[in-house]
Amino acid sequence: MFTTGLFLEAGAVEHQWIIQAALIWTDAKFGMLSCPRGFITDLASIPEAFRNIPFIDPDGLSRRPAAMHDWLYAWRGIGKDDADEFLRVALLAEGCTPAAAATFYLGVHVFGQSSWDSDAGELSTIDFAIPGSYEAWRASLVATAA
Numbered sequence: 441m442f443t444t445g446l447f448l449e450a451g452a453v454e455h456q457w458i459i460q461a462a463l464i465w466t467d468a469k470f471g472m473l474s475c476p477r478g479f480i481t482d483l484a485s486i487p488e489a490f491r492n493i494p495f496i497d498p499d500g501l502s503r504r505p506a507a508m509h510d511w512l513y514a515w516r517g518i519g520k521d522d523a524d525e526f527l528r529v530a531l532l533a534e535g536c537t538p539a540a541a542a543t544f545y546l547g548v549h550v551f552g553q554s555s556w557d558s559d560a561g562e563l564s565t566i567d568f569a570i571p572g573s574y575e576a577w578r579a580s581l582v583a584t585a586a
Contacts, residue, residue, distance in 0.1 A: 505530035
């Protein structure tokens with residue numbers, strides 16, 4: 441279960457959010473997972489055409505599970521199958537229906553491989569205990585893209 445709330449700041453582009461305080465999950469299956477302050481997420485990556493379907497609302501119960509799932513894909517502390525299963529379990533814990541949780545799960549499990557491949561575990565080398573470490577990494581990406 442999540443033991444902290446989700447505190448977000450709008451990012452530089454639409455559907456982009458910056459985590460403002462660590463998001464923590466703890467349970468017997470996954471242990472303690474922590475999405476760090478400063479991580480950038482797009483929350484639930486739902487195509488525009490499907491964003492108005494109530495049970496897959498990206499602004500609803502999926503927010504915390506989606507933010508942590510994005511972190512798990514970037515961090516690579518667990519594999520893709522476990523990250524996708526985490527999303528399903530967390531959605532159910534947040535109060536989503538089994539059908540909604542299955543829809544999200546199948547979406548990322550079937551169509552999320554390109555995201556998993558492109559994230560490539562870059563964050564696994566960053567020491568989040570050092571203040572500014574993630575921000576420096578983010579700044580290097582911006583500089584590289586320019």
